[in-house]
Amino acid sequence: MAFFTGGFVVLPLTVLEKSLNKEVTLLLKDDRILKGKLVGYDDYMNMVLEGTEETQGDQVRRIGTVILRGNNVVTIVPK
Amino acid sequence: MAFFTGGFVVLPLTVLEKSLNKEVTLLLKDDRILKGKLVGYDDYMNMVLEGTEETQGDQVRRIGTVILRGNNVVTIVPK
Amino acid sequence: MAFFTGGFVVLPLTVLEKSLNKEVTLLLKDDRILKGKLVGYDDYMNMVLEGTEETQGDQVRRIGTVILRGNNVVTIVPK
Amino acid sequence: MAFFTGGFVVLPLTVLEKSLNKEVTLLLKDDRILKGKLVGYDDYMNMVLEGTEETQGDQVRRIGTVILRGNNVVTIVPK
Amino acid sequence: MAFFTGGFVVLPLTVLEKSLNKEVTLLLKDDRILKGKLVGYDDYMNMVLEGTEETQGDQVRRIGTVILRGNNVVTIVPK
């Protein structure tokens, strides 16, 4: 239940949907950062990224397609 | 079920709703602080912030639009 | 299901309700202490405090209105 | 579903109920100990204690009435 | 849904039931060990022990009747 009070409520899943096929940056609970094109997600905020680059401290790795469990995600930053 | 006993019960989601399009400060479980305009949320207290500034220790970063998973949030302070 | 056996069972949410518009002290899982007037809550024990004072170690900060996620709360002490 | 096989199954909530208005000792996940008169509980084992004494290491504090979130409790020892 | 394939599936709750009024040893997530007579349980594996002995490192304490929240339990060893 999201209230409408003359303004707009943007549902988080709607922002995810608008980010489809665009680059997003995910911060995970273990401090890793994943950057990649968001190609999918579900209601639990499980996500699918393509062309993913993983950053952990100084280390950067290209890991391609990734399925990510939503409960490991802290923040999602659309480009 | 929130009881009404002659006074008022303010539901937490109602306060979120009243904070829409206003600045909020979020304290996350990992001690990061996010400040930004609240533009959206859902029943799980997932939120969408715009113009977000992230503070972690001494570091401040501008990260723009952020989708935040509600289960990482400790407190929400509306401006 | 709470049993009644000649005495009374006080439901925790009822105590919250009776604490409305009174000062409560919350101990959070991360050892911070929040003191403020309880103006709202919901069934998940998400709460809304006003005139909140946050204590963390030696540091005390006034943070005004706070929405607090219930799963971060350990104990609630009504005044 | 608790099975009965000629003996008795005591449901944990029944023991809580029998402990109403008696002193109980709660061990919390963060190693604090709460002692007080159990005056209420609900199905999630959220509890209400009165005349509560909190022990943390060497420190003992009297904190009066406490609402306790059940998911912080490890063991409950009725007197 | 537990499958039967010519052999037997023993449901964990059935083993608990068969352990009623017998001594069990519980290992908790915080490494404490509880030994006592199992007199009750529910579907969440909350349990009631009587004549309980708690071992934590070198320390052994007799704590009598204990209600134990199931989500703190790692393993249950019936005698």
Add this chain to the structure above:
Amino acid sequence: MAFFTGGFVVLPLTVLEKSLNKEVTLLLKDDRILKGKLVGYDDYMNMVLEGTEETQGDQVRRIGTVILRGNNVVTIVPK
């Protein structure tokens, strides 16, 4: 919902079922290893082992029958 696309999807619970009465090796979240004959399980992957051997670092202990809470399990390796 598991999809079938010309190949087979093996449900994890089906593999558990096929492992009944065989030796399995469980890795727990606290790094302990349990080896024993799987005699039961339920839909939460709570399990019952018999003739269990527990390994923790260098220490090996025979602990016989064990009921194991599924949420402590990381991996299950059937023999």
Add this chain to the structure above:
Amino acid sequence: MAFFTGGFVVLPLTVLEKSLNKEVTLLLKDDRILKGKLVGYDDYMNMVLEGTEETQGDQVRRIGTVILRGNNVVTIVPK
């Protein structure tokens, strides 16, 4: 509820399904890495791998068939 807006939403479970009988690399919460052929999964992202190789720091072990609890998984990288 996944929205379709002229583009495609790829559900995470669909990517898992397409990875069936192919090698996947799983990163677990405890930093272990499992590589193996994905032969099964369920809606909780519990998975079954075959021919699994486990890497933990410098150590690599072949562990064959593995049932993996989904809540221990951070990322899944299909080959």
